[in-house]
Amino acid sequence: MPGPIFDLSNPKEDRWLFRTANRLHIPTREGVIRRSLLFRSGEPVSVRLIEETERLLRSNRYLYDVEIRPVALRDGVVDLEVHTRDTWSLDPGLSAGRSGGATTGGFKLREYNILGTGTSIAVGRSKDVDRTSTEFEFSNTRAFGTWASFSYAHASSSDGNRNAVSLVRPFYALDARWTAGVVSLKDDRIDSVYNAGNVVSQYRRGERRTEVFGGGSAGLRDGWVQRYTLGLRQLEDAYAAEPGLVPPASLPASEKLVLPFVRYELIEDRFERETNRNLIGRPEFFALGLAATLEVGRASMVLGSARDPWLYSGS
Numbered sequence: 001m002p003g004p005i006f007d008l009s010n011p012k013e014d015r016w017l018f019r020t021a022n023r024l025h026i027p028t029r030e031g032v033i034r035r036s037l038l039f040r041s042g043e044p045v046s047v048r049l050i051e052e053t054e055r056l057l058r059s060n061r062y063l064y065d066v067e068i069r070p071v072a073l074r075d076g077v078v079d080l081e082v083h084t085r086d087t088w089s090l091d092p093g094l095s096a097g098r099s100g101g102a103t104t105g106g107f108k109l110r111e112y113n114i115l116g117t118g119t120s121i122a123v124g125r126s127k128d129v130d131r132t133s134t135e136f137e138f139s140n141t142r143a144f145g146t147w148a149s150f151s152y153a154h155a156s157s158s159d160g161n162r163n164a165v166s167l168v169r170p171f172y173a174l175d176a177r178w179t180a181g182v183v184s185l186k187d188d189r190i191d192s193v194y195n196a197g198n199v200v201s202q203y204r205r206g207e208r209r210t211e212v213f214g215g216g217s218a219g220l221r222d223g224w225v226q227r228y229t230l231g232l233r234q235l236e237d238a239y240a241a242e243p244g245l246v247p248p249a250s251l252p253a254s255e256k257l258v259l260p261f262v263r264y265e266l267i268e269d270r271f272e273r274e275t276n277r278n279l280i281g282r283p284e285f286f287a288l289g290l291a292a293t294l295e296v297g298r299a300s301m302v303l304g305s306a307r308d309p310w311l312y313s314g315s
Contacts, residue, residue: 002028002116003085005064021088026116028062028086035142036060037082038173045078048269052173055271055285060141061120062089062113065282089113093124100197102129110137118142130192133157147172159190160204171227174269175219179229185209193248201248208236213263220269227265233297234258257305261297266290 005025006018038053039045050068057066064087072079089112096105106126114121122137139151148169155162168181187207192199213231235257241247268289275283294314299305 001081001083002030002033003083005086005088007085025086025088026113028084028113028118029116032116032118032142033057033082033084035145039080045080050080051271051273056173057084058283058285060118062086062118086113095126100129104128108135131157131159131189133162143167147176157189160188162187162189171215171217171265174225174267176217177219178214178216179227180214181212183209183211190242190245200246202242202245203247203251204240204242206236206238206240208234208238210234215263223269225265225267225269227263227267229263229265231261231263232258233261255306257299257307257309257311258303259297259299259305259311260303261295261311263293263295266292 004022004027006013006022008014008019008022036053036057038049038056054066054068057063063084065083065085067083069081069083070078071081091110091112093108093110094105095107096103098104104127106124108122108124108126110120110122110124112120117140119140120138122135124135126133126135133155134157135153135155137151137153139149141149143150146169148167151164151166153162153164162185164185166181166183168183169179170176170181171179185208187205189205190202191205193201193203211231211233213229215227215229217225217227219225236255237252238254239251241251268291270287270289271285272288273283273285275281277284277286292315295312297311299308299311301308
């Protein structure tokens with residue numbers, strides 16, 4: 001049951017400014033909250049599952065408060081009510097500065113919950129010493145009414161363009177059993193070489209990143225989660241002289257790597273609920289257990305790589 005930003009039954013919040021904010025704000029749709037629950041009518045439920053559902057709901061930028069409470073219990077069947085309270089989701093930003101004789105600045109307007117759908121949209125324009133860009137972003141963590149997350153970002157700049165798109169069905173909960181996705185990034189821009197704050201040469205750089213992956217897990221077992229993911233990643237960096245610009249004495253070497261990879265994750269189900277830690281009057285969940293990730297990949301010349309190094313990362 002989604003609620004407004006301000007509770008007008010509270011005399012401290014029954015003010016004209018707060019009443020105006022409630023009228024301007026479109027509340028989160030009930031279906032958006034319902035699709036984010038980890039339990040369904042007729043399914044077994046536990047305290048752990050209810051607490052994890054609360055954690056997931058509270059991670060949404062557009063929700064101020066979440067309360068899941070039992071209202072009836074009979075013959076082993078419990079009736080639950082889910083109450084949420086919205087927060088102001090329109091986030092404007094403005095910046096300006098001047099350093100070394102160059103002016104920088106820009107603006108960005110982001111709405112985290114457009115029309116109450118849980119969809120985030122942002123538009124902006126920025127200027128720095130290298131380029132002027134107009135940006136657009138779109139994302140929805142529950143795309144098409146599923147657990148899939150979709151995002152798209154585009155930047156049109158004075159020296160090129162940047163596009164990024166992803167469609168990922170993540171391990172959305174500790175007991176989630178599979179993940180799959182595709183991620184793509186394409187960036188084309190002019191990079192500069194500076195000396196004493198002055199541009200002495202410039203060149204064009206093209207960056208490509210593409211990844212497809214899928215993985216599985218046995219879910220939560222005795223307080224621990226193990227996850228395994230296999231994927232294929234392509235990394236490509238291309239450098240070239242730009243007509244009309246002074247090129248550097250030597251360009252970086254262009255490189256293309258295509259590598260299969262495997263990722264292992266180990267997560268401990270250990271969270272603590274605190275209030276007034278980072279946010280005033282709002283409960284927050286902190287992960288106190290172990291969360292470890294190890295990823296290993298090997299580029300292959302057979303797949304089109306320029307060389308065949310090992311690539312690895314861990315945390």
